[in-house]
Amino acid sequence: xxxxxxxxxxxxxxxxxxxxxxxxxxxxxxxxxxxxxxxxxxxxxxxxxxxxxxxxxxxxxxxxxxxxxxxxxxxxxxxxxxxxxxxxxxxxxxxxxxxxxxxxxxxxxxxxxxxxxxxxxxxxxxxxxxxxxxxxxxxxxxxxxxxxxxxxxxxxxxxxxxxxxxxxxxxxxxxxxxxxxxxxxxxxxxxxxxxxxxxxxxxxxxxxxxxxxxxxxxxxxxxxxxxxxxxxxxxxxxxxxxxxxxxxxxxxxxxxxxxxxxxxxxxxxxxxxxxxxxxxxxxxxxxxxxxxxxxxxxxxxxxx
Amino acid sequence: xxxxxxxxxxxxxxxxxxxxxxxxxxxxxxxxxxxxxxxxxxxxxxxxxxxxxxxxxxxxxxxxxxxxxxxxxxxxxxxxxxxxxxxxxxxxxxxxxxxxxxxxxxxxxxxxxxxxxxxxxxxxxxxxxxxxxxxxxxxxxxxxxxxxxxxxxxxxxxxxxxxxxxxxxxxxxxxxxxxxxxxxxxxxxxxxxxxxxxxxxxxxxxxxxxxxxxxxxxxxxxxxxxxxxxxxxxxxxxxxxxxxxxxxxxxxxxxxxxxxxxxxxxxxxxxxxxxxxxxxxxxxxxxxxxxxxxxxxxxxxxxxxxxxxxxxxxxxxx
Numbered sequence: 001x002x003x004x005x006x007x008x009x010x011x012x013x014x015x016x017x018x019x020x021x022x023x024x025x026x027x028x029x030x031x032x033x034x035x036x037x038x039x040x041x042x043x044x045x046x047x048x049x050x051x052x053x054x055x056x057x058x059x060x061x062x063x064x065x066x067x068x069x070x071x072x073x074x075x076x077x078x079x080x081x082x083x084x085x086x087x088x089x090x091x092x093x094x095x096x097x098x099x100x101x102x103x104x105x106x107x108x109x110x111x112x113x114x115x116x117x118x119x120x121x122x123x124x125x126x127x128x129x130x131x132x133x134x135x136x137x138x139x140x141x142x143x144x145x146x147x148x149x150x151x152x153x154x155x156x157x158x159x160x161x162x163x164x165x166x167x168x169x170x171x172x173x174x175x176x177x178x179x180x181x182x183x184x185x186x187x188x189x190x191x192x193x194x195x196x197x198x199x200x201x202x203x204x205x206x207x208x209x210x211x212x213x214x215x216x217x218x219x220x221x222x223x224x225x226x227x228x229x230x231x232x233x234x235x236x237x238x239x240x241x242x243x244x245x246x247x248x249x250x251x252x253x254x255x256x257x258x259x260x261x262x263x264x265x266x267x268x269x270x271x272x273x274x275x276x277x278x279x280x281x282x283x284x285x286x287x288x289x290x291x292x293x294x295x296x297x298x299x300x301x302x303x304x
Numbered sequence: 305x306x307x308x309x310x311x312x313x314x315x316x317x318x319x320x321x322x323x324x325x326x327x328x329x330x331x332x333x334x335x336x337x338x339x340x341x342x343x344x345x346x347x348x349x350x351x352x353x354x355x356x357x358x359x360x361x362x363x364x365x366x367x368x369x370x371x372x373x374x375x376x377x378x379x380x381x382x383x384x385x386x387x388x389x390x391x392x393x394x395x396x397x398x399x400x401x402x403x404x405x406x407x408x409x410x411x412x413x414x415x416x417x418x419x420x421x422x423x424x425x426x427x428x429x430x431x432x433x434x435x436x437x438x439x440x441x442x443x444x445x446x447x448x449x450x451x452x453x454x455x456x457x458x459x460x461x462x463x464x465x466x467x468x469x470x471x472x473x474x475x476x477x478x479x480x481x482x483x484x485x486x487x488x489x490x491x492x493x494x495x496x497x498x499x500x501x502x503x504x505x506x507x508x509x510x511x512x513x514x515x516x517x518x519x520x521x522x523x524x525x526x527x528x529x530x531x532x533x534x535x536x537x538x539x540x541x542x543x544x545x546x547x548x549x550x551x552x553x554x555x556x557x558x559x560x561x562x563x564x565x566x567x568x569x570x571x572x573x574x575x576x577x578x579x580x581x582x583x584x585x586x587x588x589x590x591x592x593x594x595x596x597x598x599x600x601x602x603x604x605x606x607x608x609x610x611x612x613x614x615x616x617x618x619x620x621x622x
Binding site for chain 1: 337340341342343344345346347351354355358359360361362363365366405422423426427429431435436437438439440441442443444446447448449451453454455456459460463464466467498499503506507509510513520529555559561562563566580583584587588593596597600601602604605608611617
C-alpha cells in the first residue's frame with residue numbers, strides 16, 4: 001500500500017515530464033501550424049503501418065492451417081485460426097534444439113566477450129606495461145578488418161583444430177571484439193583516477209580494484225555492450241552457417257534457413273518458426289528498450 | 305561541426321592541432337596508470353589470446369593462402385606467387401560482382417539514410433506513444449536474417465505472395481520480384497532497408513534530441529515556418545550524424561551476403577551476386593581457397609581505403 005502510493009506519483013510525474021517534452025518537441029519542430037502537425041501524424045501512422053505489415057502478414061500466416069496458407073492468397077484464414085503450425089515446429093523437427101543452441105552460444109559469446117573486452121579495456125586504460133602502445137594500436141587498427149573476409153582461413157583453422165561442428169567453433173571466433181575493447185577503454189579512461197587510487201591506497205590489488213570499483217562504475221556501458229553482443233550473436237548467420245554442418249548443432253538462423261527445404265513449401269510452419277526465432281530478441285528489446293536506445297545513441301554500437 | 309558554422313568552415317591551423325594533440329597526451333598521462341608491473345599482461349591476456357588466434361592468425365594465414373593454389377581437399381599447396389591476383393584482375397566475375405556490390409550499396413544506402421531521417425523527424429515531433437513508434441521502426445533490426453528472408457520471400461512469392469496478390473487485385477500482371485533480372489537487386493535492397501533502417505533511425509533520433517533548443521527558439525522569433533526550421537536548423541545540425549550514418553552504411557552494404565544468399569543465392573543469372581558471395585562460392589563451392597583468399601584481400605583493400613577516408617574525415621572534424 002505504502003509503496004504503491006509512493007510509486008504512483010512518481011510514474012505520474014514521469015509521464016507528465018514526458019508529455020511536456022513531447023509538446024515542446026512538437027512546438028520546436030513544427031511550430032504552431034496545425035496542418036503541418038496533421039500531416040506529420042498521418043505520415044507517421046502510415047509509415048508505422050508499412051513497417052509493421054510484414055510482421056502482421058507473418059503472424060497471420062503462422063496461425064493459418066497449412067492448406068489455408070498454401071491455397072488462396074486471402075489475408076484472413078478461410079478455415080479459422082489454428083495453432084497447428086506452432087505445435088508442429090515445437091514437437092516435430094529440430095527447432096527446439098536450434099533454440100537451445102542459440103541460447104547457449106549467444107549467452108556464452110556475450111559472457112566471454114564482455115569479460116575479455118572489459119579486462120582488455122582496463123589493461124589499456126589503467127595499467128602500464130611494455131608494448132602497451134603497440135598492442136593498443138594493433139587493436140584499434142583491427143576494427144577495420146571486415147570479419148566476413150576471414151571465413152576461408154578461419155574455416156581452415158577450425159578444420160585443423162577439429163572445431164567444425166562444435167560449440168567452441170561457433171563461439172570462439174565471435175568473442176573477438178576490438179570495437180568493444182576500445183569503447184570500454186574510453187569509458188574506463190573517464191573514471192576519475194581518485195576513485196580507483198583510493199582503493200589502491202586502501203590496499204586493494206589490481207583485481208580487487210577492477211572488480212569492486214571499475215566494474216560497478218561501468219555497469220551501464222557493460223550492459224550496453226552485452227546487449228549488442230547478444231543481438232549480434234543471436235542473429236549471426238554467416239559464421240555459424242560456415243562452421244556447422246550437423247543439424248543438431250545449428251543455431252536458429254542457420255537451422256531455419258538451411259533445413260526448410262526438407263519441409264517442402266509449408267508456409268504456416270515456416271512463419272511459425274520465424275516468429276519463434278524472433279521472439280527472444282523482441283522480448284529483450286521490451287525489457288531493455290532504454291539501454292538499447294541509449295547504447296545506440298552514445299556508442300553507435302551494432303550495425304549489420 | 306558546431307553550432308556556429310563559421311568556426312567549422314575554417315580548418316584548424318597546424319598550431320591548434322599540435323596543441324590539441326599535446327593536450328590529449330597530457331590527459332592520457334593524467335588518467336594515471338594505476339597498476340604497473342605484470343598485472344597489465346594478465347588483464348590483457350585473455351583478449352590477446354583470442355585476438356591473435358581468431359583474428360590476426362587468419363589474416364596472416366589468409367594472406368599466405370592467397371599466394372598458393374590451395375584447394376579445400378588438397379594437402380600440399382604450391383606457391384604460385386601473384387598468379388591469383390593477376391587472375392582476379394582479369395576475372396570478369398570479380399568485376400561484375402564488384403560492380404553489383406557497389407550498385408547494391410548505392411541503392412540501399414540512399415534510402416537507408418533518407419528513410420531513417422524521415423522516421424526520426426516524424427517520431428521527434430513528440431506525438432504521444434513514443435514507445436510504439438520506436439518499436440515499430442526498430443523491431444525489424446532485431447530479427448535474425450533468416451526470419452527476414454523467410455517473411456519477405458513469402459511476400460515476394462510469385463503466386464501466393466502478398467505483393468502479387470495485390471497487383472492481381474489491381475488488375476496488374478505479377479512481378480518476378482526475385483526472379484526477374486530487372487527487379488531482383490531492388491527487391492533485395494527493399495528488404496535490406498526494411499530490415500536495418502531502425503539502427504540509423506535511432507542514431508538520428510539521438511542526434512535530434514541533442515540539437516540545442518535555443519536554435520529553434522531563435523528561428524521561431526525570426527518567423528521561420530516548419531519547413532524553414534527543418535532545412536535551416538535541423539538538417540544542418542544533423543550533418544555530422546548524416547556523415548556517420550552514411551559511412552557506416554556504405555561499409556555495411558559493401559559486405560552484403562546473408563540476405564542475398566538466402567533470397568536469391570545470387571541469381572537470377574548471377575545478377576544479384578555480391579563480391580562476398582563470389583568469395584564464398586569460389587572457396588566453399590568450387591574449393592579454390594587460394595583464389596578466394598586473393599579476392600578477399602583485394603576486397604579488403606577497398607574497404608580499408610574507405611575506412612581510412614572516413615577516419616581522415618573524422619580527424620578533420622574533431
